[in-house]
Amino acid sequence: MDPAGLRALLAANNVVLGPMAGVTEAPFRGICKRLGAGLTYTEMVGAKALHFNPDSRIAKALLTFAPEETPCAVQLYGADPEIMAAQARLVIDRHGDKVACIDVNMGCPVSKVCSRGEGSALMRTPDLAAEIVSRIASSTGVPVTVKIRSGWDDASINAVEFARAMEAAGASAIAVHGRTRKQFYKGTADWHVIAAVKDAVAVPVIGSGDVMNAADAKAMLEQTGVDAVMVARGAQGNPWIFAQARALIDRDEVLEPPTYIERLDMAREHGRALVAFGGERAYKRMRKHVAWYVAGLPGSTFMRDRVFDTTSYADLEALIDEYQHFLETRRRGRFSAARNDPEDRWTP
Numbered sequence: 001m002d003p004a005g006l007r008a009l010l011a012a013n014n015v016v017l018g019p020m021a022g023v024t025e026a027p028f029r030g031i032c033k034r035l036g037a038g039l040t041y042t043e044m045v046g047a048k049a050l051h052f053n054p055d056s057r058i059a060k061a062l063l064t065f066a067p068e069e070t071p072c073a074v075q076l077y078g079a080d081p082e083i084m085a086a087q088a089r090l091v092i093d094r095h096g097d098k099v100a101c102i103d104v105n106m107g108c109p110v111s112k113v114c115s116r117g118e119g120s121a122l123m124r125t126p127d128l129a130a131e132i133v134s135r136i137a138s139s140t141g142v143p144v145t146v147k148i149r150s151g152w153d154d155a156s157i158n159a160v161e162f163a164r165a166m167e168a169a170g171a172s173a174i175a176v177h178g179r180t181r182k183q184f185y186k187g188t189a190d191w192h193v194i195a196a197v198k199d200a201v202a203v204p205v206i207g208s209g210d211v212m213n214a215a216d217a218k219a220m221l222e223q224t225g226v227d228a229v230m231v232a233r234g235a236q237g238n239p240w241i242f243a244q245a246r247a248l249i250d251r252d253e254v255l256e257p258p259t260y261i262e263r264l265d266m267a268r269e270h271g272r273a274l275v276a277f278g279g280e281r282a283y284k285r286m287r288k289h290v291a292w293y294v295a296g297l298p299g300s301t302f303m304r305d306r307v308f309d310t311t312s313y314a315d316l317e318a319l320i321d322e323y324q325h326f327l328e329t330r331r332r333g334r335f336s337a338a339r340n341d342p343e344d345r346w347t348p
Contacts, residue, residue, distance in 0.1 A: 237292025
């Protein structure tokens with residue numbers, strides 16, 4: 001895909017699924033794509049790890065794509081321009097037209113990443129960040145995008161200047177999370193910074209931060225003028241957010257939330273796909289997804305406690321069945337995420 005193709009892809013569907021480590025594995029990305037995500041991103045892939053062991057089990061899993069999601073954005077992280085360019089080239093050589101773009105992670109706030117000068121720390125070294133973008137662009141010939149934050153902390157908000165430097169280095173699109181590295185995921189995302197970046201560059205800008213439902217997605221588009229909106233935590237347990245956002249943005253239509261049956265059926269589908277993808281041990285990673293799928297339903301607090309006590313996927317699915325029976329005997333119909341009535345608590 002070339003930069004024009006990426007721009008067209010975002011214009012065709014401007015609500016995308018953002019990368020989340022330990023969450024956006026291929027099965028979940030496939031579900032989100034089927035439910036309306038315009039573009040999906042892999043979990044972040046360490047360029048150094050890929051350099052030293054490109055055929056490891058972890059590398060293969062991170063660079064496996066669901067059939068329905070291609071082309072997909074592959075997110076790399078690292079701070080060595082030569083290694084980043086070489087591993088981006090490896091990704092393209094191996095996966096070709098499955099890749100929409102190489103996205104460089106310049107927003108991860110985790111200490112073990114930033115302490116190596118990677119992730120959000122790159123916003124403190126714009127010349128190095130620009131060299132990484134330039135080297136990848138010249139090495140691969142595919143669009144290179146970056147995901148940044150508003151800055152390192154409140155005293156160093158540099159998203160606008162940094163975005164201009166990335167554009168000059170050859171970035172084809174820029175995703176901006178409206179929080180500083182110091183904030184991590186706390187507080188409120190500053191959409192004014194996102195709007196300022198949009199005004200400052202000519203390449204597409206993707207807004208990120210506090211998009212938790214369809215109304216948030218529409219509001220960000222309207223308030224910031226961005227080309228696309230990135231959904232991350234808002235998709236946890238709610239892949240329907242993409243269909244809901246598309247309906248609201250395109251037709252001003254508010255879709256009904258999924259029923260509890262639909263939520264539990266999706267948890268089963270997701271779980272079976274994840275175990276088929278990652279083996280039986282993947283059930284441990286599925287437990288958090290099940291907890292997200294049931295959030296807000298009657299008895300969900302006790303259900304979540306039991307979810308994390310399961311020791312196999314068979315146990316996890318049996319628990320889902322048991323929980324569905326509880327809901328069916330308690331109340332028929334649709335549950336609101338806002339309701340968790342005391343009389344509907346699920347207790348042993």
